[in-house]
Amino acid sequence: MRRRKTRHTLILHGVLIASALLTVFPLGLIALMAFKTNPEIFANPLALPGAWRWQQIGKAWTDGHFGPYYLNSLQVAVPTVLMVVIASTLAAYGLVFGRLPGARYALAAILLGLIVPLQAIIVSLFHDLGDMGLLNSLWGLSLAQAAVGLPFGIFMMRSFFLGIPKDLIEAARLDGAGDVTVLRRVVLPLATAPALTLATLQFMYSWNDFLLPLIILHDPSLRTVTLGLFYLQGGTYTLNYTMISAGVLITAVPIMVVFFLLQRQFIAGVTAGAVK
Amino acid sequence: MASVELQGIGKRFGELSVIADLDLKIDEGEFVVFVGPSGCGKSTLLRMIAGLEDVSGGHLRIGGREVTDLDPAKRGVAMVFQSYALYPHMSVRDNMGFALSIDGTPAGEREERVMAAARILKIEHLVDRRPVHLSGGQRQRVAIGRAIVRDPEVFLFDEPLSNLDAALRGEMRMELARLHQRLGATMIYVTHDQVEAMTLADRIVVLDRGRIQQVGHPMDIYGRPDNLFVATFIGSPKMNVLDVVAGETMGGLLALSHPDLPPLALAVDGPSMAQGSPLKLGVRPNDLRFDVAEGGIVVKVDFVERHGDQTIVNCETESGLTLNVAIPGNVDTAPGNTHRLGLDSARCHLFADDGRLISRRPESNPARSR
Amino acid sequence: MTERLDQQSASAARRRGGGRPLGTAIRYLIFLGPAALLYVPFVLKPLIETFGLSLFAWNGVSAERTFVGLANYARALGDPIFWISLRNNLYWVVTSIVLPMATGLVIAVLLSAVRRGQRIYAGIFFTPVVLNLIIVGLVWGIIYNPLIGPLNRLLRAVGLGSLAIGWLGDRYAATPAIMVAGAWTFFGFCAVIFLQGLRTLDREQIEAATIDGAGPFRRFRKIIVPALSDQVTLLIVMSIIGSFKVFDIVYVMTKGGPDHASEVIATYMYWQSFMNGSLGYGAALAVMLTAVVAGASLAMMALRERD
Structure with missing residues (x-):
């Protein structure tokens, strides 16, 4: 019995390891390519590189302007996350505990934002941003991303707040706490976990966003990492596979590192996004 | 310590009238229990006195002062909730002292009053713990302590013992009776448990379908029920x-x-x-x-x-x-x-x-x- | 001394200020103000404008817009590329329901059976989910590359050289090729959702079935799959929504080509609006897309309400 169980476990792990390898195979392949010369790639894409040419990564970093692009991405993502988390928390608190007459109409308007795809607004948004002078601006991108991410943020924080017992808020009211005190001293200390999940998720959305940067940022020096990577392919490097692979490596590795560090947060956030 | 006076109090949710034209006067220092089946309006009535529920009609006076439209915090009432409603992220000390920290009571005085209340309830050794690390009975004491610290004119209890097991409930019942004797404060207590009503109350208010069925001393309610509902509801x-x-x-x-x-x-x-x-x-x-x-x-x-x-x-x-x-x-x-x-x-x-x-x-x- | 007292009472008063209940208008302003400031100009207004724009002909540059009523919608019905796009979206729906969900289910069942390393495995399968679709598109673009792509090398190595084609440049192969890449980014998500469902599955139920003589396949079919019906519904609706919204991965891999063969509504809308200067038509496409996605989203919410 015991032996059968052990064999069982071994087979199970064998299948899982094989699937895991298959999953990461495309990424591993690209990682190797980044170190190869173009002739090596053409000779045999599956072989190991003749030498670990780290200078190719460095060259891709410089030629692809990834330094400034990383800064651009941060400059967009950080304000976006702050805006979404703050505005969502306030709005969700108001909707749940704010005793706002007609709150359900506000909620319905937010729900609308949750069900319409980005494509529904993109053309008009482009022209509106232009009218406001926010095209070709990192701030414009931040504002647009925050606005688009807001409905989900409000929804997520709201469903958390709905789980806070009403008694707790009433007890605080009786203790003399006004709206601001209830929010600051009772609700916010309880909301750190969902707020962090929301922040993680929103950071990922912002970092990975492609369509909004594509239409908003025209000046090559303003590109985000994601957009910069896209133009690596369409630009002068169409046939330079080393360059493209190195670019993929440069952009993918930090995401993966952050993901593995914050795995629990990420998976909780992404699946909560689906379930909630 | 203060009297509580309800005059023509009513509560409507839209078309639905939950409490209609209710009159009641509670004297200073009295322990009054609202008892009745679930949905009889007893909790709604208590929450209206607390100010957590709007009053649809009538007047509410505490200590002779009109409080009908006053903010809950300004009525001089403290409430013990059925769920205890302790702030989970605060220590027992901070839970009990929260109201004082909001009204700007200096830290020294706050600490004194918290510890005094903790001594009354024999929870001095628990003041640095968080609510999650307390047993049900201890949480109950903290919730009561939070009310004591505020030194309110009126204590309100909303089914405070219903989450405790039978043995603990009996113990806390006696503790509450002792507390009332000691503080001499006006207390209003809501329960569906007639044993609690009979043992704790100076006067019982029996409610059904939003109306007072009978008000009186427990033994009068038991011995001379005014109607069939009271007769069958009280007594086991x-x-x-x-x-x-x-x-x-x-x-x-x-x-x-x-x-x-x-x-x-x-x-x-x-x-x-x-x-x-x-x-x-x-x-x-x-x-x-x-x-x-x-x-x-x-x-x-x-x-x-x-x-x-x-x-x-x-x-x-x-x-x-x-x-x-x-x-x-x-x-x-x-x-x-x-x-x-x-x-x-x-x-x-x-x-x-x-x-x-x-x-x-x-x-x-x-x-x-x- | 008096000064100190003053300071004390001032700080007390300030603290009391936080204790004051706010008026309705101020509560609206503080709580919903920031959200409204973002939401109204950057989402609500453009959304309404898109509906309006779909009734006009406009090239995006000239000051003049011509009201054309529902002509843009009629134009879609007679536009073969619109139908190709719609058909491709429907292919996406079918593929993304079948491929990643089936793989994800198998992985989840395997994962639920291991005791050690579950988190590490789950992390690996989940990695493609967090990568952005530009990375995904480039990686798979290389896999499919006719010159250096390992896929064609593999086919030739096993004697199927006749199947080695320029995948993304082939009008029939392009869409399936992109969809496989899309499945790669979604199966890990499905696996995690199924795994969460399996965790709530009563272990005793499986044990009871085992005692009743049900073999592993019967247990899978009769106990596990029915118990996951909530997750299946959720993922199907998500697949539908995602399949109609799909843009990034198609745009980066083929831009809808060759000759619009892998176009989906979203890429076609982008092309009409930003490349072809038919903003009114693009808006009409956006409205139709919105109707489908919003309908599916509402269905999903209704399903969740039911639980």
Whole structure:
């Protein structure tokens, strides 16, 4: 019995390891390519590189302007996350505990934002941003991303707040706490976990966003990492596979590192996004 | 310490009227219990006094001061919630001192008052813990302590013991009674548990469907229920109720008839009853005499519940009516046995068909005769 | 001394200020103000404008817009590329329901059976979910590359050289090729969702079935799959929504080509609006897309309400 169980476990792990390898195979392949010369790639894409040419990564970093692009991405993502988390928390608190007459109409308007795809607004948004002078601006991108991410943020924080017992808020009211005190001293200390999940998720959305940067940022020096990577392919490097692979490596590795560090947060956030 | 006065208080949710035109005056230092079945409006009433629920009509005064539209925090009331509603991210000390920290009481005084309350409740050793690390009974004490610290004019309790197990509930009940004696504060307490109501209250307010059914001292409520609802709601086991028919009235005695009952006449007060009108006869299980030699109601035992200190025998009459009898100590019987139950006319309660009490002549009043 | 007292009472008053309940208008302003400031100009207004724009003909540059009523919608019905796009979206729906969900279910069942390393495995399968679709598109673009792509090398190595084609440049192969890449980014998500469902599955139920003599396949079919019906519904609706919204991965891999063969509504809308200067038509496409996605989203919410 015991032996059968052990064999069982071994087979199970064998299948899982094989699937895991298959999953990461495309990424591993690209990682190797980044170190190869173009002739090596053409000779045999599956072989190991003749030498670990780290200078190719460095060259891709410089030629692809990834330094400034990383800064651009941060400059967009950080304000976006702050805006979404703050505005969502306030709005969700108001909707749940704010005793706002007609709150359900506000909620319905937010729900609308949750069900319409980005494509529904993109053309008009482009022209509106232009009218406001926010095209070709990192701030414009931040504002647009925050606005688009807001409905989900409000929804997520709201469903958390709905789980806070009403008694707790009433007890605080009786203790003399006004709206601001209830929010600051009772609700916010309880909301750190969902707020962090929301922040993680929103950071990922912002970092990975492609369509909004594509239409908003025209000046090559303003590109985000994601957009910069896209133009690596369409630009002068169409046939330079080393360059493209190195670019993929440069952009993918930090995401993966952050993901593995914050795995629990990420998976909780992404699946909560689906379930909630 | 303050009086609480409710005058014409009403509560409507849209079309639905939950509480209508309710009057009640609670004296300074009184312990008043609101009791009634779930949905009777007792919690709503308490929350209206607290200011957590808007008042749809009428006036509310605390200590003579009009508070009807005043913010909850400004009414001088403190509330103990059924769920305790402790702030999970704060220590016991911070939970108890939260109200003081909001009104700007200096830290030194705050600490003194928190510790004084903690001493009263014997939780000084717990003040640095978070609520998650406390047992149910300890949380309950913290919730009460949070109310004490504020030194309110009126304490409000919303079913505070219902989340505790039976043993702890008994203990906390005594603790609350002691606390009331010690603080002498006005306390309003909501419960659906009649034992809590009977043991804690100076006065009980029995509520049903948003109306006060009776207000009075616990023993008066038990002994002289104003109507059939109060009669059957207070008292355990429940009062037996028989459908009887009014007969002739002769010399102040009203004859009543029921197929299972021997002829019975009660001395009633007031206008005479139309012959043939249906009435309700109520008799408490411990007012029935078990196993009389002759006469009485012939019953067959259905089952026997032995509690140790008393025995409750569930019987069935010939016409299929169920009667409960409570007998002190043990009794020698078994299902299937036949007995005769003695009915003392002085201990019967008579109600009109709509549940109103038909008042008895004083000399035969059941409460007096005991 | 008095100064200190003053300071004390001032700080007390300030603290009391936080204790004051706010008026309705101020509560609206503080709580919903920031959200409204973002939401109204950057989402609500453009959304309404898109509906309006779909009734006009406009090239995006000239000051003049011509009201054309529902002509843009009629134009879609007669536009073969619109139908190709719609058909491709429907292919996406079918593929993304079948491929990643089936793989994810198998992985989840395997994962639920291991005791050690579950988190590490889950992390690996989940990695493609967090990568952005530009990375995904480039990686798979290389896999499919006719010159250096390992896929064609593999086919030739096993003697199927006749199947080695320029995948993304082939009008029939392009869409399936992109969809496989899309499945790669979604199966890990499905696996995690199924795994969460399996965790709530009563272990005793499976044990009872085992005692009743059900073999592993019967247990899978009769106990596990029915118990996951909530997750299946959720993922199907998500697949539908995602399949109609799909843009990035198609745009980066083929831009809808060759000759619009792998176009989906979103890329076609982008092309009409930003490349072809038919903003009114693009808006009409956006409105139709919105109708489908919003309908599916509402269905999903209704399903969740039911639980």
